[in-house]
Amino acid sequence: MTETRWLDEREMAAWTGFLQASNRVARHLEHQLKEDAGLSHPQYEILVWLSAAPDGEIRMTELAERLITSKSGLTYQVGQLEKRGLVRRRSCPTDVRGVLAVLTPEGRQVLEEAAPGHVAAVRESLIDVLDRDELAVIAEALGRVGSRLGG
Template structure:
C-alpha cells in the first residue's frame, strides 16, 4: 500500500486511532445535544462560560479566551456575540489597549452556568469518567497531556 517508507499503523495503533475518533465524535455529539436541550447552550458557549467563571473577576481578554479554548478568534467572536444577545456575557474595552476587548460573565451567565453544570457533569461522568477505571483515566490524561503539549509547541513547556 503506497510508499514503502511509510510507517503504517499496526492493528493496535489503528484500533486506538479509530477508537479515539469514534469516542470523541460520539461524546461531542451527546454533549452538544444535552447542553442544547437542557440549557439552550452550545458546547463552545458552555466552555466560554466555564472559563469566564474561573477567571479572576469573571473576565478574560478575548485573545486569552481564544487561546484557552483552542479556537479561532472569529469563532470565539461569533460565540460571544450569541452569549451577549442572551445576556450571559458582555464585552468591555481594555482601558490600556484600544484594541483589547474583555469578555465578562454577567450574573445571568453565572446563573445559566450553575443551572447547566450539574447535567453536563452527570453526562460526562456517565459517558466517560465512570466507565473507565482509575488506571485508564490516568493513562488517557497522561497520554492526551503529552499530545497537547506537543501540538501547542515549545511555548507550552
C-alpha cells in the first residue's frame, strides 16, 4: 500500500480556499438566478447552450456532456423548463433513439432578460474581485484541472 501524501499548509490553504470560494460563488449565482429569473443555475446553462446552438437545438446526450451532468439530471431540468414553455423536446430526425432539446422563443426571451443580471453577479462575485493576471492564472490552472479530469 502506498503512503498517504497529506496536504501541507499551502496545499490545504489552496484546497479550502477553492472549496469556500466555489461554494459561495455557486450559492450567490443560484440565488441571483432564482430571484431575478426563476431559474436554477443548471436551467440557465441549458438555455445558454441551446441559444448558442444552430437552430437552438442540441441532442440531449450531447447537452448532458456539455453540462457535465447525468442524463437523468438533465431530463429533470429540461422537464422543468418544458413546464414553463422555455424548452421543448422533439425526436431526432437522423436517429430514432435520439431526442433533441429545442429552445422556444419564450426561452430565448427569458434568457435575454436573465443574462444581464447573471453577468453582473458573475462579475460581482468573481471577475471584478481579481486583477487581469490573477484571472489568467486561474483560467490556466482550472483549465488544466478540468483537462486532467476529462474536460
